[in-house]
Amino acid sequence: MEKLPLKMKQLFNKAKLMIESSEDIKIYSHNDCDGISAGAILSTILDRREKDHDIEIVSLDKLENLEIENELTLFSDLGSGQEVDKLANNDSKIIILDHHPPIRDLNYRDKVSYNYLEINPLHHGIDGSYHVSGGGLSYLLAREFGYADLSWIGVLAAIGDMQNSSSGKLEGLNSIILNDSVNQGYVQSFNDLSLYGRQTRPLFVALSYFSDVNLPITNNRTESIALMKDLGIPRKVGDRSRTLSDLDISEKGKLFSELVKMLSKEVPKRYIHYVPKLVASDSYEFMMEENHTFLRDAAEFSTAMNACTRNNREDIALEILKGNRTDALDQLEIISKEHRRYLAQNIHRIEEEDMIKNLDNIQYFDGNGIKSQVVGTIAGMILSYGDWRKPMIGFTQISDEDENLKVSLRCSRLLAYDGIHFGNIIRKVSKSIGGSGGGHSVACGAYIPLDKKEEFLSTFNNQLNGIL
Numbered sequence: 024m025e026k027l028p029l030k031m032k033q034l035f036n037k038a039k040l041m042i043e044s045s046e047d048i049k050i051y052s053h054n055d056c057d058g059i060s061a062g063a064i065l066s067t068i069l070d071r072r073e074k075d076h077d078i079e080i081v082s083l084d085k086l087e088n089l090e091i092e093n094e095l096t097l098f099s100d101l102g103s104g105q106e107v108d109k110l111a112n113n114d115s116k117i118i119i120l121d122h123h124p125p126i127r128d129l130n131y132r133d134k135v136s137y138n139y140l141e142i143n144p145l146h147h148g149i150d151g152s153y154h155v156s157g158g159g160l161s162y163l164l165a166r167e168f169g170y171a172d173l174s175w176i177g178v179l180a181a182i183g184d185m186q187n188s189s190s191g192k193l194e195g196l197n198s199i200i201l202n203d204s205v206n207q208g209y210v211q212s213f214n215d216l217s218l219y220g221r222q223t224r225p226l227f228v229a230l231s232y233f234s235d236v237n238l239p240i241t242n243n244r245t246e247s248i249a250l251m252k253d254l255g256i257p258r259k260v261g262d263r264s265r266t267l268s269d270l271d272i273s274e275k276g277k278l279f280s281e282l283v284k285m286l287s288k289e290v291p292k293r294y295i296h297y298v299p300k301l302v303a304s305d306s307y308e309f310m311m312e313e314n315h316t317f318l319r320d321a322a323e324f325s326t327a328m329n330a331c332t333r334n335n336r337e338d339i340a341l342e343i344l345k346g347n348r349t350d351a352l353d354q355l356e357i358i359s360k361e362h363r364r365y366l367a368q369n370i371h372r373i374e375e376e377d378m379i380k381n382l383d384n385i386q387y388f389d390g391n392g393i394k395s396q397v398v399g400t401i402a403g404m405i406l407s408y409g410d411w412r413k414p415m416i417g418f419t420q421i422s423d424e425d426e427n428l429k430v431s432l433r434c435s436r437l438l439a440y441d442g443i444h445f446g447n448i449i450r451k452v453s454k455s456i457g458g459s460g461g462g463h464s465v466a467c468g469a470y471i472p473l474d475k476k477e478e479f480l481s482t483f484n485n486q487l488n489g490i491l
């Protein structure tokens with residue numbers, strides 16, 4: 024198994040000592056599932072050490088000209104790419120735990136007058152997209168304190184950050200975290216069908232959302248039900264619709280073979296060897312959560328965390344992760360329900376009003392009015408109504424105060440398996456027109472000036488000539 028490099032381990036130990044010698048602590052963490060998980064882990068460490076602390080879940084633009092006011096300031100899942108220490112003074116103590124590309128090198132701490140410690144996997148030759156998340160780094164710090172019971176949150180963080188999206192499993196430093204959580208009895212990992220909604224979605228609904236390739240079952244519940252019937256997979260147990268988690272090994276085997284067969288008929292030859300990887304991947308189950316709840320499956324749990332951040336209810340997400348479930352769980356149900364309703368409404372509108380436009384190599388929609396935090400989620404869901412061979416790009420206004428554009432891209436995992444990295448392409452294209460962007464191969468985004476939309480589209484489209 025992967026080992027934590029000694030140099031990194033030493034830094035985690037230093038971070039631990041800095042925390043132990045501080046009394047007044049502030050945490051800034053990123054406003055997504057990974058960042059909230061990171062924040063929850065750090066806050067739990069501080070609770071257990073009886074350290075006074077505040078936590079703020081923020082977007083990256085909130086870090087400009089940040090006042091450093093506390094004895095110790097912790098940054099998690101952000102900070103490496105921002106000048107967060109611009110206003111630090113000689114007494115400041117700063118710790119950054121981030122896996123995004125750093126703008127300062129490892130020796131930076133020797134050049135400044137304050138106590139500065141940054142732990143970033145990229146300083147140590149470790150990949151930050153697939154090998155460790157922000158929450159993972161926070162967990163590795165918790166591990167230094169002996170809090171291995173927090174490892175499951177590190178697993179959730181990695182899944183929320185899509186660290187498994189390339190290989191279909193957790194690897195690198197993530198495998199250390201996973202191993203701890205399995206040893207602690209909190210997580211079970213096993214190879215399963217790669218359908219979203221393992222615990223809570225009726226199987227025929229989960230099947231109908233299959234969108235990496237358009238199949239007869241895609242967006243078609245009748246076909247999905249017929250498929251299950253053909254395979255002799257009962258739809259219900261008592262009054263309840265069965266979910267993927269209800270299926271036994273032989274049922275899953277039949278479904279796996281059938282999906283592989285259907286997909287192999289549909290995809291161009293050069294993609295065929297990726298098909299099994301598209302149908303099955305590792306899943307992660309939280310053993311202390313109840314069966315058939317969205318907290319049981321890591322992917323569903325991460326969706327609920329994202330629903331909180333996208334509705335500015337990070338407080339609820341933190342409560343849930345820190346184990347204060349009584350009221351927070353009811354709140355979370357309401358937020359998740361409202362989130363799903365909002366998504367469904369907008370997807371319906373885009374589809375009904377024929378809002379998906381096509382260029383040679385890309386497809387896009389103008390999501391005017393859609394909240395910028397969810398335009399990516401919607402792009403991913405609307406992919407099944409378009410052409411899976413092209414990436415789907417959504418545009419919307421950044422916020423009420425900022426009329427520039429947020430751009431989000433989602434694509435079939437097949438394109439990523441084939442080696443296209445849309446995160447790198449969108450970074451390049453947005454930069455060339457005065458914006459900024461980046462992200463994963465299958466899910467990425469950018470911010471661009473309002474009047475550059477057409478230029479963005481044509482440049483992006485041209486970039487893909489001969490690639491797609």
Ligand SMILES: [Mn+2]
Nearest residue numbers: 057100157184
């Ligand atoms: Mn992250």
